[in-house]
Amino acid sequence: MSDARPVYFVSDGTGITAETIGHALLTQFNGIDFRTDRLPFVDGPERAREVAGVIRAGGEAAGMKPVVINTCMDPELSSIIAESGALVLDVFEPFIAPLEQELGIARQPRVGRAHGIADFDSYHKRINAMNFALNHDDGISLDYDDADVILVAVSRAGKTPTCVYLALHHGVRAANYPLTDDDLDSQRLPPKLRAHRHKLFGLTIDPVRLAQIREERRPGSRYAKLETCRREVADAETMLRMEGIPTLSTTNASIEEIASRLLETLGINREMF
C-alpha cells in the first residue's frame, strides 16, 4: 500500500489536454499526495479494457479509489473506462450540451484531434519557426527582417527557451540578441536593433539567480561572478528603460508565463499549438 492517490490521464490522443487540466485541478488540492500516470492513445474497446485493467490494479495496489481525468470523445470507450471503478471525470462532457444549444448544431466527435497534425500548413509553420529560432539564437544571425520578435537580454537570462517555446507553440519567429559589454558600456541600443524597435522585448533576471545559472555553465569564471552579474543586469535594465523597451523579469516566471506576457505586450494574437 502506498499513501499516494493514483491519478490517470486517459485520452484517445496524446493525453496532453487531460494532463493539462488534470494538473490544474490537482494543484487545487494542496497537501494530498498524488501519483500520476498517462494512458494515451485509447483508440478502441480493446485498448480501453487494457487501460481499465491498469487503473483497477493501481487502485487495488494503493488501497484507494483512483481518479481518472478522461478526454476520450467516444462514449463507448468512456463507459469501458468507468468499469475500472475509478472516479472518472469526463473533461468535455459538461460543456458539449451548452455549446450544442448555443451553436445550434450537434457536435461531431473527432477522436484524438486536439494534438494531432490537423493542419499541415500550421505544422510546417511551427517547424520553420523553430528552425528560425535555432538559426537566430545568441545573435548567430543578425538578419532580423523576418523576425516577429527579438528578445534582448544579457547572457543566460532566459532568451533561448522563450524563443523555442514561442516557435513551437505559437509559430512565432523569435530571434534573440545577447547584450555584449560594448552594448552595455554605450548605454544605447545596438544599431542593428534600432530599425526593429517595435519587435523588441527585454528580459531581466535577479543577479543572484543569474550568477547561479552561469556558475553551473562556467564554474569559477569571471562571467559567473555575482559582481559581474550585478553590473551587467543593472546596465541592461537602465538601457532597456531609457530606450523604452518593454521588459519582464524571468526570475519568478515560467517559460509559459514569459511567452504569454510577451505576446500580450506586443499585441501578437496567434493560435496556440
Added chain:
Amino acid sequence: MSDARPVYFVSDGTGITAETIGHALLTQFNGIDFRTDRLPFVDGPERAREVAGVIRAGGEAAGMKPVVINTCMDPELSSIIAESGALVLDVFEPFIAPLEQELGIARQPRVGRAHGIADFDSYHKRINAMNFALNHDDGISLDYDDADVILVAVSRAGKTPTCVYLALHHGVRAANYPLTDDDLDSQRLPPKLRAHRHKLFGLTIDPVRLAQIREERRPGSRYAKLETCRREVADAETMLRMEGIPTLSTTNASIEEIASRLLETLGINREMF
C-alpha cells in the same frame, strides 16, 4: 458584422489550460467559423471588468453571443466575466465538487498556478534538458551517457523539434543522431550508438514529404532530390528494423504525438510541464 463566432480564452494565469481545452472543444464543432482570442492574467476585479468589456464589445461587433472558456479560480472574477453576456463555460467548476467529496477535503483556490514557476527545481530541469538538446543536436556532441533518449533518423525527419519538445515539456534529455551515408551503407548501427541501444528511438518519414522539406532548405540540391530521399529512407528503415529499434513515422504525426508515443514506447513516465 462578421460571420465568425467570437471565442475568448480567459484565465487568471497564462491561459494555456483554457486555450488547450477550448481548442479541443471547438474541434468538435466542425464547419463553424470561430475567431479566438486569449485574455490572460485576469488577476483582480479591475482586470475582470476590462476583460468583460472586451468580450461584450466582441459580441456586439459580431452580432453573436460570444463563447468564453474560463479558468479563473476566483468565483468573484468569474461572476464579473459572466456580466459580459457571453456563454461562459467554467472549465474547473464541474469537477471540484466530485473531487472534494472523493478526497475528503475542500479545495484551496490557488490563482494562476497551473503554468507558473511552481517549482524551481523542475524549471531548472527543463532548462538544462533544453541546453542538452541544443548541445546534442545533429550529432554535435556524441557523448550519450547522460542522454535519456537518442533519436536516430536521416536528416530533416523531425529529430530536432522532437528533442526540444521532450526537453521543454518533460525535462527529458534527448540527443539526436543523424544517419550518415556511411551508416546507411554499412546497414549497421553506428558503433557509438550500440552501447545505448535501450535509449534509441528511430524516426522515419515519407520520402516525398522529406524531399519537400529538404528542397526548402537547399533548393535544387542532390540532398533534396526525391531519388536521394527514397534511397536514404529505405536504407534507414531496413537498418532500424534489422537492429530492432522502435521506429515511428513522422509524416502524419504532430510533435506532441511523436513525443507521447516515444515516452510510451520507451516506458519513460515523466510529469508534463
